[in-house]
Amino acid sequence: MRSDEPDESAAALPDYAERVLDVADLIPPGRVMAYGDVAEWLGEGGPRQVGRAMALYGSAVPWWRVIRSDGVLLAGHELTALAHYREEGTPLREATRASTGHLPRVDMRRARWDGRPPESDADEGDAAHI
Numbered sequence: 001m002r003s004d005e006p007d008e009s010a011a012a013l014p015d016y017a018e019r020v021l022d023v024a025d026l027i028p029p030g031r032v033m034a035y036g037d038v039a040e041w042l043g044e045g046g047p048r049q050v051g052r053a054m055a056l057y058g059s060a061v062p063w064w065r066v067i068r069s070d071g072v073l074l075a076g077h078e079l080t081a082l083a084h085y086r087e088e089g090t091p092l093r094e095a096t097r098a099s100t101g102h103l104p105r106v107d108m109r110r111a112r113w114d115g116r117p118p119e120s121d122a123d124e125g126d127a128a129h130i
Contacts, residue, residue: 071105
């Protein structure tokens with residue numbers, strides 16, 4: 001291959017993946033969105049498409065903030081994600097006695113982000129969608 005030929009491995013990021021990563025970058029520390037939430041926010045695709053984009057391209061963004069809707073930690077990355085959650089103060093549901101030895105889950109009821117600016121940054125009564 002000549003040095004002036006484009007490198008196929010450095011192909012441009014697909015548009016959908018770029019949009020998914022942009023949403024992941026917007027999620028505030030301590031908050032999360034489910035894969036389906038991101039797809040709904042974008043108005044395109046579904047949870048699997050978002051998951052695929054995150055799996056292939058998400059390492060440069062706060063990937064631990066885009067998760068399964070049940071709050072289960074990402075398989076194979078549980079301890080890394082858990083460290084991020086604890087550092088950011090993400091609400092967690094600790095493992096129950098019946099599941100002793102299992103890792104906690106993200107408390108989706110308290111941690112889920114709806115795309116609105118944090119209350120401290122928003123004007124009173126402003127619930128504008130980012």
